[in-house]
Amino acid sequence: MDVLTKDDAVKVTLTLPGNPEYVSVARLTLSGIANRMGFSVDAIEDLKVAVSEACTNAMKHGRGKNSENYMVNYIVNHEKLIIDVCDNGVGFQMDSIAAPDLKNPKxxxxxxxxxxxxxxxxxxxxxxxxxxxIRMIKKLEE
Ligand SMILES: Nc1ncnc2c1ncn2[C@@H]1O[C@H](COP(=O)(O)OP(=O)(O)OP(=O)(O)O)[C@@H](O)[C@H]1O
Ligand SMILES: [Mg+2]
Structure with missing residues (x-):
């Protein structure tokens, strides 16, 4: 992973069971890391929502035959936090996913x-x- 070749990058990895109760573990780990990095309370709330949605997708859609577990990687350097949520599920084509119609919310x-x-x-x-x-990146504000 390219970002890890940078001197100051560290990586924290979680392997989680595909059970919704454990999404809180991904959120708590995230809070700990993001807090240490100096993200604001608001930014941490946003990060938690994003990681929860990605974990929910990994569990709901990503679950293939051998994918009882999924992984969350937190890659940290001085300027940004990268979160990868990885599953072994059925996969999908991003292009085929239509943007939601916000005037007619489903x-x-x-x-x-x-x-x-x-x-x-x-x-x-x-x-x-x-x-x-799914790789999600949030930059630290100055
Ligand atoms: N990890 C994944 N593996 C396979 N397909 C996925 C994955 N994540 C998303 N998708 C596909 O992309 C679609 C859109 O995902 P999105 O999270 O926006 O909506 P949703 O999960 O269907 O509903 P919601 O998140 O609002 O409960 C999903 O319906 C699914 O087809
Ligand atoms: Mg979803």
């Missing part, structure tokens, strides 16, 4: 949209039947 289909709104950068790497990595 009950679902908002997760990726919310993640994109709250994070500075979002990248999805997904392949049919071999899983998904």
């Amino acid at each position: 009950e679902s289909g908002l997760g990726l949209y919310i993640i994109k709104t709250l994070m500075d950068e979002v990248e999805v790497k997904s392949e049919k039947n071999s899983g998904t990595v």
Whole structure:
């Protein structure tokens, strides 16, 4: 992973069971890391929402045959926090996901949209039947 070649980067990895009760572990770990990095309370709240949505997707859509667990990587350097949520599920094509119609809101289909709104950068790497990595980046404000 390119960002890890930088001298000051560190990585924290969680392997979580596909059970909604454990999303709080991803959120708590995130709070600890983001707080240490100096993110504001508001930014930490946004990060928590984004990571929860990504974990929920990993559990709900990502679950393939051998994917009882999914992984959350937190990659930290002096200027930004990168969060990768990785599953071994069915995968999907980002292009095929339509943006939600906010004038006619539905009950679902908002997760990726919310993640994109709250994070500075979002990248999805997904392949049919071999899983998904969603990378979310938040920069530290000066
Ligand atoms: N990790 C994933 N693996 C496979 N498909 C995914 C994954 N994440 C998202 N998707 C696909 O992208 C679609 C949109 O995801 P999004 O989170 O925006 O909405 P949702 O999960 O369907 O509903 P909501 O998040 O509002 O409860 C999903 O319905 C699913 O088809
Ligand atoms: Mg979702």
